[in-house]
Amino acid sequence: xxxxxxxxxxxxGTTIVLLLAILARPSVTITRGGKILAFMGFFVLPVxxxxxxxxxxxxxxxxxxxxxxxxxxxxxGQSLHIDDANHIPAAHFQNHRIPTDEAxxxxxxxxxxxGTIRVKLHGLKHVYMQYxxxxxxxxxxxxxxxxxxxxxxxxxxxxxxxxVHLAMVDQLKSNQLSCISSGCHDVVHNVSTLxxxxxxxxxx
Amino acid sequence: xxxxxxGHPRLFRLSGILLVIGLxxxxxxLRWVHPLAFMGFIIVGGxFLSAGVLLFLYSLVSFxxxxxxRDPGAN
Numbered sequence: 059x060x061x062x063x064x065x066x067x068x069x070x071g072t073t074i075v076l077l078l079a080i081l082a083r084p085s086v087t088i089t090r091g092g093k094i095l096a097f098m099g100f101f102v103l104p105v106x107x108x109x110x111x112x113x114x115x116x117x118x119x120x121x122x123x124x125x126x127x128x129x130x131x132x133x134x135g136q137s138l139h140i141d142d143a144n145h146i147p148a149a150h151f152q153n154h155r156i157p158t159d160e161a162x163x164x165x166x167x168x169x170x171x172x173g174t175i176r177v178k179l180h181g182l183k184h185v186y187m188q189y190x191x192x193x194x195x196x197x198x199x200x201x202x203x204x205x206x207x208x209x210x211x212x213x214x215x216x217x218x219x220x221x222v223h224l225a226m227v228d229q230l231k232s233n234q235l236s237c238i239s240s241g242c243h244d245v246v247h248n249v250s251t252l253x254x255x256x257x258x259x260x261x262x
Numbered sequence: 263x264x265x266x267x268x269g270h271p272r273l274f275r276l277s278g279i280l281l282v283i284g285l286x287x288x289x290x291x292l293r294w295v296h297p298l299a300f301m302g303f304i305i306v307g308g309x310f311l312s313a314g315v316l317l318f319l320y321s322l323v324s325f326x327x328x329x330x331x332r333d334p335g336a337n
Contacts, residue, residue, distance in 0.1 A: 070289045081278045100318040108311045111288045127296045185297045
């Protein structure tokens, strides 16, 4: 069975052919059926294809390969593949604690109602800075990392519910204390030290 | 009752061309998983598609029935 992208391409091709046919013979729109066909070709199908295309692009923009397609992000991609169990992103990526095909998005979205829209707007800012402005050097987050992203998965998990975490859970939930603060889980995307570690790759 | 061709002919043709360009832009942009493909679709493809659809709708409302197409029994 063809995938969604193939079906979208079929719709795009059909719409283009229909438009060209009507443009070549506008007289078909004299009949009532021709008018309905023109309305389908000039309004219904293009709007449908446009919305489907936008949805497809938005889904793609969650992919790890999308984020790492910019040259400037290469070290951050490499930091997912180093052989160091203390390196938080690498440990999450290599142990499939996050979906590996949406690794960046999973940890760098916020899970609020408009979180996806906010990260897309940040993404547009990234693109603007990359091609029309001056990218940050070194790259850093716009805002401190939100503990809610960690707690979205870890809160309630058996491995999280130990005495250390439970003693500070209110501070963690209110972001008074960061999960990635010094002395806790503080080895996060340390791209300047990547060459000190062996690279890891899956065996299959 | 006779029927006219749909919309204003020139605007109708122009909207069709804009839509074809927009749809081709969309088809091309979907070949890559890259921020520029995303931006190309949103800015270029979106602009052509929106302009094409709006122009088509405008061509419908801006082109009234010609006198000879009116129902002779009316009025």
